[in-house]
Amino acid sequence: MNNSIEIPDCYHPKEAVLICPSTSTPKHTLYLSNLDDQKFLRFSIKYLHLYKKSVSVDVLQASLSNVLVEYYPLAGRLKPSQEHEDKFLLDCNAQGAYFSEAHLNLTVDQFLHASSKPNKTWRKLLFRLDSQSFLDVPPLIIQVNYLSCGGMILCTSINHCFCDGIGSAQFLHAWSQLTSKPNAELSVKPYHIRHLLKPRIPSQISFSHPEFHCHDPSFNVTQFILSQPLVPVSVTFTPSQILSLKKLCVPSLKCTSFEVLSSHVWRSWVKALDLPPFLPVKLLFSINVRKKMRPKLPIGYYGNGFVLGCAETSVDRLALSNLQYSVKLVQQAKDCVTDDYVRSMIDFLQERRIKPDLSSSLVISQWAKQGLEDLDFGEGKPLYIGPLASEIYCLFLPVTGNLHAFTVLMSVPQSIAEKFEHLLVNFDEREGNEDDGKEKLFV
Structure with a gap:
């Protein structure tokens, strides 16, 4: 480290x-x-x-x-x-x-x-x-x-x-x-x-919006994490490593770098924390809706133009399944975000001004692909770009000089930091082809 x-x-x-x-x-x-x-x-x-x-x-x-x-x-x-x-x-x-x-x-x-x-x-x-x-x-x-x-x-x-x-x-x-x-x-x-x-009158809430629903209040993962000393973990994934992760899903499933990396981080996080096996867990991540709205939001719209995608399952299903399973969950969460979904969420927030359920959720924020690494004030591009602090939510950061690489940064309990980093770095490239019955249960 x-x-x-x-x-x-x-x-x-x-x-x-x-x-x-x-x-x-x-x-x-x-x-x-x-x-x-x-x-x-x-x-x-x-x-x-x-x-x-x-x-x-x-x-x-x-x-x-x-x-x-x-x-x-x-x-x-x-x-x-x-x-x-x-x-x-x-x-x-x-x-x-x-x-x-x-x-x-x-x-x-x-x-x-x-x-x-x-x-x-x-x-x-x-x-x-x-x-x-x-x-x-x-x-x-x-x-x-x-x-x-x-x-x-x-x-x-x-x-x-x-x-x-x-x-x-x-x-x-x-x-x-x-x-x-x-x-x-x-x-x-x-x-x-x-x-x-703006919300519609009358409201038309036509989706369930699972990112706001708390399933099991008996065990709060966030409180469990915050009750311990935290340390930052930072791992950079090269394009070849991301390609190796994608190979665990092909030929049956094609996926983007974000889909496979977010799924891998989510699984590693859950495995490292050693949570109760039947606990529901979520992955929350931002989805840009500027081009999903009908009509599309105007070019230059700089307000909040995103909603949270929500992939959810149980600890045991996530830990025992291969990577394809969690990637599919992420893809399904992305696919459900349409103009109707966004309008429904806006109406939902008009009636219930509540926060997303973070009790058992990993939140990923995507800082890569926004051109932050190209910010030039006249004396050249930055040598480094990042946050001022490491939090328990996860950041995907750009890597200067390597457009297709990502740095994963987040804070975890000190007691599991080494295990979490090991799981992130040492993924099993044979995983996608295993014949183990447990691995195939939830594909």
């Missing part, structure tokens, strides 16, 4: 400042859809990008001010709705994004040498505003960290109620584009309106 680098104390030459749009922007209240305003999305997505060469504070702040003209909602603030106190709205008031500058005695090479696993000291790399509630947290916070070698670490925090991973990547690409080419037209214009995903 690789070590994680400890971040030294940062020197802040000045107080954090508010960066406002460079010209006047619309002042109005923006509706948040039920996909935006889900309770489980009330946090910020925090990105870390490492660069060999730095860009000056003045240039970054000027380009940020310019891009906030186009993405003016990110300079606003959340506020509660007068009609429903549990519902949030977006006040587009041009109050601004927080921007902080820091310097630290650290080199790019030192960070790269042990950067696969975040630790608590990494939080120094992002400005933290004292706040009493989630509503008080600005939607956009940025800190540029200048390294002693001339490189930089750029950290951004983007409110998940404003946008999903695709939307936040769209904003970051727009910012980088205006930094490297200040006079350029944005390649993708943001689409702000969220009314396209």
Whole structure:
């Protein structure tokens, strides 16, 4: 297991400042859809990008001010709705994004040498505003960290109620584009309106939406995990390793890299935890619905345009079956997401403002395939991209310089970390062809 680098104390030459749009922007209240305003999305997505060469504070702040003209909602603030106190709205008031500058005695090479696993000291790399509630947290916070070698670490925090991973990547690409080419037209214009995903009147809930249903409250896997010391596990899968996983499913089943890797991680997680055999378990993962809606969501839609796919089975079925079984479950979960399904979920959330069931679920968030590894502010692409912290949900991260590789990062109980990593790395390439009766029970 690789070590994680400890971040030294940062020197802040000045107080954090508010960066406002460079010209006047619309002042109005923006509706948040039920996909935006889900309770489980009330946090910020925090990105870390490492660069060999730095860009000056003045240039970054000027380009940020310019891009906030186009993405003016990110300079606003959340506020509660007068009609429903549990519902949030977006006040587009041009109050601004927080921007902080820091310097630290650290080199790019030192960070790269042990950067696969975040630790608590990494939080120094992002400005933290004292706040009493989630509503008080600005939607956009940025800190540029200048390294002693001339490189930089750029950290951004983007409110998940404003946008999903695709939307936040769209904003970051727009910012980088205006930094490297200040006079350029944005390649993708943001689409702000969220009314396209309003609930229907009357509601038409035509699906069961299993991601919200709790089957067995007698054993809470999440509480079991959080009751123990946690450590991050990070494993990179090369294209050849992913191909080996796919070979366990062919010729009877063709699958994508995400389908096979998410299934493999889910099985490994369940096996490592040694859970009760008949316990129901779920795999939850985001499914982009922009092209599944009828009509499709407009190009540039950067709000939350995803729903959670839900694959579910029992511990014993998942552990004893071969990989094809879990891949089929993932594919079935993806296939059921249609325009009707999404509309039904929006209506469901209108009537029941609840969180997904996380009591026995592994949640996977896909950061790869969003172009985050291509974010160029004028001095080259990042050498590393990742989160500021490792959580119990699983991240699929892009690997710089290898488009078809993935890094799996998540925190697990220290007592099972070695077993979990072993299961991830040492999968049995003969598994798909075994004749063992137990293996064939659930294919």
